[in-house]
Amino acid sequence: MTLEMHPQRWGNPAEASSLPDSVRALVDAFVGTRDTPAVSEVALPAPGLSGHVLGALRSALGDEAVLTDDETRRLRTRGKSTPDLLRARSGDLVDAPDAVVRPGSHDDVVATLAWAVEQGVAVVPFGGGTCVTGGLAARRDGFKGLVSLDLVRLDQLVSVDLVSMTAVLQPGMRGPAAESALAEYGLTLGHFPQSFEFASIGGFAVTRSSGQSSAGFGRFDDMVVGLRVATPIGELRAGSSPANAAGPDLREVVMGSEGTLGVVTEVTVRVRPVAEEKVYEAWSFPTFAEGAEAMRRLSQDRILPTVLRLSDEAETMVNLASQSDIGGDGVTGCLMIVGHEGAAVADHRVRVATVLTSLGGTNLGEERGAAWVAGRFHAPYLRDSMLDAGVLVETLETATFWSNRERLYTAVKSALEASLGAGALVLCHISHVYETGCSLYFTVAARQGDEPLEQWLAAKAAASDAMIESGGTITHHHAVGTDHKPWLAREIGPVGVAMLRGLKDAVDPTGILNPGVLIP
């Protein structure tokens, strides 16, 4: 069975480590109200679906596939945003599903949807549970109850095509399981978001995830060539060919749909050979603007390394995005991490280094690069430790075109600082680049007030307003969920909203799939 995440914290708390010095100093500066974490045995609402209603589902899928015990339901309650954690820590489990359904096949998913339509039960597809945008907290009003459709049993590598370099994966495979199954064929997917250790293949697809190696491997939506989807009106198979002109690309409709249009039961992905060489190095740039300019040059000259990320001045000083203290002492200006992976990286490394040097970069060697790799999935644990210590900490991200980068950066940073008040830390990095623009990923830390949830929601709203008003997107790679929905409506406008509703009404006419999520 896949490792479960703690219901109130990230991942396996045994993996958490003590705070690095730079963060320790920050925490000391923020000594304030501290939570008393609630025990995980807080009572859940009683399951709201009768044995009679669940009986039909048990007959179809088997008793072992329909669970109503508190322990299982608690582990399928919401995702892992800071608001989710604050609610869980305070003992608020009102979003717990009435039951957890674990289909073992595409047909089981079909049967579950048919049952849900017939009974009027809301269905929340669940992959790894790492969502940070409220995408696992569906609205239950108007429904008899709500079940979590837990894809954990759909965890197999279905097939590999070594000629086309594609693989068919089931949606419940977690990142490490997918990589290790592919590695037996000498292959890699190359998708390593911070949530890698717990997030699922299906989740990557329906949230348009983007990983830390996106400069070399692309976003997850670049990797997907085919999707099998169970919808309430039947099965969709999208992806007859790598690319075509056969109408709107339905893969691009399912991707980003967050379980509101159907349940992805198979994902066909492009794969590549496992890299023979991997090297990560650190660079520094005098300013964030100069570092960003170097990233733009690499993108537009199309000589990108595999990993490319740049911290702003503040994040370089206090690196909350890494387990290790890779910035701070010894690095002036802005820290850049550059990773090269491939069959032979030497030539490409020289080309990249030549550009970076010519644009003001200083090579800091491989030690800090290795430290970044070692800690690359660890930041969420740091958040738990900081929440324990009474620090309010969370992340958010946006993206824009290069010419708008500075404006968007300043607007979001200012909005967060103004909302959170004096002393709040707002850190930023660029971790995903394109020929025409880049992402901006913010990490925020502030003294926790008496009402940390409301404190954060106000800051988040201010930042979200700033994103839309400054021409950015409400989300670069964390999806919409419920948290971003009002801003999605502003981003895509009423015609865009009408398109989403038209799709929804067409494939889910009774609206059982993740109600209240994504679609304004």
Place this chain on the structure above:
Amino acid sequence: MTLEMHPQRWGNPAEASSLPDSVRALVDAFVGTRDTPAVSEVALPAPGLSGHVLGALRSALGDEAVLTDDETRRLRTRGKSTPDLLRARSGDLVDAPDAVVRPGSHDDVVATLAWAVEQGVAVVPFGGGTCVTGGLAARRDGFKGLVSLDLVRLDQLVSVDLVSMTAVLQPGMRGPAAESALAEYGLTLGHFPQSFEFASIGGFAVTRSSGQSSAGFGRFDDMVVGLRVATPIGELRAGSSPANAAGPDLREVVMGSEGTLGVVTEVTVRVRPVAEEKVYEAWSFPTFAEGAEAMRRLSQDRILPTVLRLSDEAETMVNLASQSDIGGDGVTGCLMIVGHEGAAVADHRVRVATVLTSLGGTNLGEERGAAWVAGRFHAPYLRDSMLDAGVLVETLETATFWSNRERLYTAVKSALEASLGAGALVLCHISHVYETGCSLYFTVAARQGDEPLEQWLAAKAAASDAMIESGGTITHHHAVGTDHKPWLAREIGPVGVAMLRGLKDAVDPTGILNPGVLIP
């Protein structure tokens, strides 16, 4: 004013030249029934919209923007498929629009759509008129009449962003106009389909066009970062950022929608610097399979040149896809064209050549490469000359994953040969490659029977069946139109069709936009 295409032939017939020797020999072998081309003065159906109905539109847009003369209507009747040409040559102009509307702005388009909704008039957006899939022959039943929404006046470069390397183009710009406007900034779009000289920016977007330089520049849908769209329910602006996770990608919904969901009034594209060096060379491979394997290697090793195309044995012998006789005498096996464009191409050229040589390729030098460049947009003229000579000639394309290439190739080729009978020539090339697969582009020539239209439609149906049954797509880069609609329904299935209908109903509730096109 943009150069108009002849109503019964491709482009400007003055540009056509005599048949190359290899084709001449073919024509002689096929001496059969020859058309007597009808003169272009064949009478059109009388315009079906009253002056009263058109009056409101004239008031809104100005008299000069609403044309009903025969000459203008004839030039906006259908596209340039062989069936379109056969119908035009036979004097069948039943699909002529009642009027041609030429909006001068986004607001004019909005006003036209509002008028069409109010009056119940069908609207067919018209870019360059190069469509080869019946996408300009909308159904008029149920409507008071039908107008061609001719975007020819929306032909400006709106803005250039030299930092983000993007440009905003109006949809009526033809390929050469777009390239020459961008060239003033030292920029290129890099999109060169065979229809380049006449096709439009808006058309490229809504048909998911792919050009001859797609190995280096990508498909047109890869180039588009933003779209402004006028729909009957309002304006859509899609593309807040290079990429994001803000739900389904609405750009990917509009692209491929062929004017059925809205009228694109601005396209924001990624641009690149004009190449400083360009070199094209020819290679030969012993067999089509070996040449395809070399293409696969270049794609999967990600060392693609800018242009990469490979003719099968038959096309190498009789190259109908080029003005010049670049295959034929002196080339054994299969001809490959390899083009390198960039700031400095020498190193990359060596890397590509090393792979090609190691996989059995023989370098034939630059002469045939230059001949290919010189004739790259000329094949459609050759078709006219062959139709004149009584030869039935047409093209069609599909795409699939590498492991399915041979099966799809054999199935489509066999289906065409079986339908067209003994002596029919079926030629093929691969001109677009991906890491996971490639396109297959077929050119067919046969003796014209008494009913060439029916003859071709039967062959086309057989080939289309073979594509779907062999796991290919019904169209790699020519879109769906009316001709491919039944096979689109098979390719995307009933759930896919329901999605398209849901989108259509949402944004075009009265169904005025290109009725009968694309959506099954």
